[in-house]
Amino acid sequence: MKKGLWILLCLCTVFTGGYAQKGKKKGSADNVATEYLDRSFGVYDKLQKQLWSTPELGFLEVKSSGFLQEHLRESGFTVEVGLAGMPTSFVATYGSGSPVIGILAEFDALPGLSQDTVPYQKPVTEGGNGHACGHNAFGTGSVAGAVAIRQWLEASGHAGTIKVFGTPAEEGGGGKVYMVREGLFAGVDIVLDWHPAPGNAVSVESWTAIQIIDYTFRGIAAHAAASPDKGRSALDGVEAFNYMVNMLREHVPISSRIHYVITNGGEAPNIVPEYAKVSYYVRSPNREVLKGLVDWVGQAAEGAAKGTQTSVSSEIISGSYEKLYNRKLAEVVQRQLEIVGGVKYDERERAFAEAIVKGLNNDLSTLKAAEVVQPLAEEMPSTGGASSDVGDVSWNVPTITFGTAVFVPGSAGHSWQNTASGGSTIGTKGLINAAKVFSLTAIELYTHPKLVSEVKTEFEERRGKDFNYVPLQGDRAPALDYRVKK
Numbered sequence: 001m002k003k004g005l006w007i008l009l010c011l012c013t014v015f016t017g018g019y020a021q022k023g024k025k026k027g028s029a030d031n032v033a034t035e036y037l038d039r040s041f042g043v044y045d046k047l048q049k050q051l052w053s054t055p056e057l058g059f060l061e062v063k064s065s066g067f068l069q070e071h072l073r074e075s076g077f078t079v080e081v082g083l084a085g086m087p088t089s090f091v092a093t094y095g096s097g098s099p100v101i102g103i104l105a106e107f108d109a110l111p112g113l114s115q116d117t118v119p120y121q122k123p124v125t126e127g128g129n130g131h132a133c134g135h136n137a138f139g140t141g142s143v144a145g146a147v148a149i150r151q152w153l154e155a156s157g158h159a160g161t162i163k164v165f166g167t168p169a170e171e172g173g174g175g176k177v178y179m180v181r182e183g184l185f186a187g188v189d190i191v192l193d194w195h196p197a198p199g200n201a202v203s204v205e206s207w208t209a210i211q212i213i214d215y216t217f218r219g220i221a222a223h224a225a226a227s228p229d230k231g232r233s234a235l236d237g238v239e240a241f242n243y244m245v246n247m248l249r250e251h252v253p254i255s256s257r258i259h260y261v262i263t264n265g266g267e268a269p270n271i272v273p274e275y276a277k278v279s280y281y282v283r284s285p286n287r288e289v290l291k292g293l294v295d296w297v298g299q300a301a302e303g304a305a306k307g308t309q310t311s312v313s314s315e316i317i318s319g320s321y322e323k324l325y326n327r328k329l330a331e332v333v334q335r336q337l338e339i340v341g342g343v344k345y346d347e348r349e350r351a352f353a354e355a356i357v358k359g360l361n362n363d364l365s366t367l368k369a370a371e372v373v374q375p376l377a378e379e380m381p382s383t384g385g386a387s388s389d390v391g392d393v394s395w396n397v398p399t400i401t402f403g404t405a406v407f408v409p410g411s412a413g414h415s416w417q418n419t420a421s422g423g424s425t426i427g428t429k430g431l432i433n434a435a436k437v438f439s440l441t442a443i444e445l446y447t448h449p450k451l452v453s454e455v456k457t458e459f460e461e462r463r464g465k466d467f468n469y470v471p472l473q474g475d476r477a478p479a480l481d482y483r484v485k486k
């Protein structure tokens, strides 16, 4: 997922071991978590690079999920695997009593964005998968944070439970939605979430609700030159459909997003295609508006099939809600983010980052964004943009998302630059910072029950009394093969 603005203000370097939580004495119980992270840089650098070197697509993340599970087990967590019909999902638990804090961990990669950790385009495998959304750092940072929290729970003897939700297939598979639907978040008081970003900030955006739908057209095969009159082209159906959608997009709310790729357009020009498929993403900041858009797109598909004498069927692949914000929780996380500070490059990392910035024709001053923490902005209702299955979690448990500077500022989301940066020590510094924010936030919540109840009160008010959760994925089973080439 691509995040919006991320900005600045900074603090200290992270992996020199010199960091101490502001106002806390080194060696005190409160510092156990951050000190653990300071001395574990090498452990998590290795773990994130294991994931980065094994980029697996949604629902196929067997090894990546396994690396994280293994570390959690070794760190004293009880790990349940293969939940909600997804073999690569897991929930890892440590501690007892309340509050129960959940941390989200993602680990799926993207197709076609393979890239080495160099500041120029150089795929590791031509056309291969790559961690261009930084989920290698995401999963590792979340796990590191949870293990650090475990250190504190043990040292302080405080009551409290920490859970890591290993959520597969964020990139279009909607893994979290199935985990919500299955009731796996029941009993969780607060969920903490992060995402690798080109800066350090708490997310105040509501993102967009999304529906992902595959449309399959079927026609009649025939020799395209000798007997075209006997054929009916499924590809014509797809093209007529796309054309209609490209016309209707003028008449939908400007914050809507509709995009598609043709995943099957036939096999050879001399055969009238009897089978063609197009995959659509339809998005809106409001899930009720989204339903209207999806209906209209569906009507266009029907119309296109009628006009080309083909048939069409559709399959919902996944869908997720827009995000429900929580100001109280944002303020708690902001305080911890400011304590932790931004990412400070060493000489080698700076040379790498500068080369990326120059390649993008940006000014070197943009790099400042990695070092500083952006002040907490006002809540920002979505005006379009990306989506995440975190949305569904946020309507069921109070949830907040923040970002740390895993990527070089100025890089686009889902870019080779992000694959490169996220697999380097810059990525590790960013994820260690995220882990520190997780641990400090959790300690704050464990030791201030009033904060937890204030967050929950705000959540109930925002969600409304009459809220009834109906997943946009309906009752379908996880589309475990959505990334398998057919």
Ligand SMILES: [Zn+2]
Pocket: 001, 002, 133, 171, 414
């Ligand atoms: Zn992404």
Ligand SMILES: [Zn+2]
Pocket: 001, 002, 133, 134, 135, 170, 195
């Ligand atoms: Zn992402």
